[in-house]
Amino acid sequence: MQFATGPDPTDLLTLPWSTPLLEWPKDRLVVLPRGISRHVVRFVRISGTVYAVKEISEGLAQHEYELLRELSKLGIPTVQAVGVVANRMTPEGEPLDAALVTKHLRFSLPYRALFSRRMDADLEPKLLDALAELLVRLHLAGFAWKDCSLSNTLFRRDAGALSAYLVDAETGELRPSLSAGQRLQDLDIAETNLAGELLDLQMSEMLPESVDPLETAMSVISRYERLWAELTEPQTMGEDEWWRIERRLRRLNELGYDLAQIQINEKEGEPHVLVQTQVVDAGHHRRRLFSLTGMDVQENQARRILNDLDTYRGQAVMPDTEADEDTVARHWMTDVFQPVIEAVPGHLSSKLEPAEVFHEVLEHRWFLSEAQGSEVGMDAATKSYVENVLRFRPDEKSFLEPSLMGLGPMDEDEPEDHAVDSDPDTRS
Known part of the structure; x- marks a missing residue:
């Protein structure tokens, strides 16, 4: 057996691998909503942690x-291998x-689960x-994913938006860079898969x-092309337009990306400068918040949190002073963030x-x-x-019907739903 380092292997050895x-x-199983899969997938809970186990050939398992x-x-x-x-x-x-064993991504849902209840008016x-x-x-x-689809993706809420996580990588290839042709091939596969999945949702009512499956699939490619550009x-x-570069850098940061370098090429006989930016991985705000x-x-x-932290710095802690960010962040955690989280009752904390x-x-x-016309305090x-809000939010996983997950009706080989509800650590 091959496992990553950490506490997981000892616990996982107790599973019935010869079956x-x-x-x-x-x-030994829990029922969680999942997308359609060509392989047998089961979820197990060990010591409060939920794992996804996928049965697959050894070569594909090692590759993925x-x-x-x-x-x-x-x-x-991605999910954690x-x-x-x-x-x-x-x-x-x-x-x-x-x-192949991966850790279940807490508070995540597959696309069929999200569409099944129309949890958000702006979900699409x-x-x-x-x-x-x-x-x-x-x-x-x-x-190169080579199998981009909604079924191979999990979604988590992200300050009112959604964040997508790659779940299935068995067909993928990792290269130093991709050519335009390789990207286009991936986009063609994505458009075909998305159209098929949305047509399936349409057939399932x-x-x-108002949603056209083919137009919607094409819109994902349009969104991709805009962001890629x-x-x-x-x-x-x-020569006097460097402010345009500064504006672009700000847009990149707003999108969550950092800049690795700027390459400047001035064409012979051309008074303009050609600037080629090199963007590194996303997560600009995430890394800044983690460091603080x-x-x-x-x-x-x-x-969103950094905006509140910056407001706190200007209004609450040390206005008109040059307090360093680390000091402000420690005060903000103690005075603002932690009191909010601690005010949530235990029975609502898993929502x-x-x-x-x-x-x-x-x-x-x-x-x-x-509504009040004046500032309302955080408390x-x-x-x-x-x-008035959190108490009435649904547990986004526990009420979903297995038939809505592409699993079909429960049979005698499937675990009962109550196995999920008994452990808040497995709730989405």
Whole structure:
């Protein structure tokens, strides 16, 4: 067996590896919403942690394991690869496929789960934006997915938006960079897969009548192309137009990207300067917040929290002084963030991630202040949010029907739903 370092391998050794996944006992499994998969996938809970186990050939399992770990090192949002179990065999000596083990991404949902309840009036553009951005990030890293689809993606809430995570990488290839032709091939596959999945939702009457599957699939490619151009296109400018470069750098930062370098090429006989920017991995705000507070959150959440932290610095701590960011951040964590999170009762704490709760409290406070015509304090806003909003939010996983997940009706080999509800650590 091959596992990543850490506490996981010892716990995972207790699973019935000599039994095909289809025959694993119900008491070892939990039911979680998942996308459509060509392989057998089961979720297990060990010591409060939920793992996804996928039965697959050893070669593909090793390939996907290595790719997921490499992508994680590059800062790409993916599920965490834990290990590969190879050379599996039944007690009768029959060989079994290998198993790829990953950690379940908490507070995440597959696209079918999101569409099944229409949890957000603006869900469709958020989901499509998230998928397009994930594909751009993968291509910037030199990864050809070759099977981009909604089924191979998980989504997490990110300050009102959605963030997309790669789940399935078995068909992918990681190169130093991708050619235009390789990117176009990936986009063609993505458009075909997306159209098919949305047509399936339409056949299941889970897609609003106003949504056209083919146009929607094409719109993801348009979103991709706009973002790709913003991040990679050269820019021509005059000698007195350096402000345009500064404006572009600000736009890149607002999108969550950092700049590695600027390459300047002045064409002979041409009074303009051709500027080629080189963009590195996304996560500008996320990295800044982590360095200040130690919190590892989504990019939009980090941007929202940093805005509040900057406001706190200017208004509450040391106005008109040059207090360093680290000192301000420590005061902000103690005075603002932690009181909000601690005010959430334990039985409601699994509904949303702490960073998403804080974002929603800030939004709720703004609406309360608008309605009242005066500033509402954080304590009052938090109390109102918990009592009037959070309490009534659905547990986005526990109420979903298995038939809506592309799983079909539950049969005798499937675990019962109550296995999920009994443990808040497995709730989305």
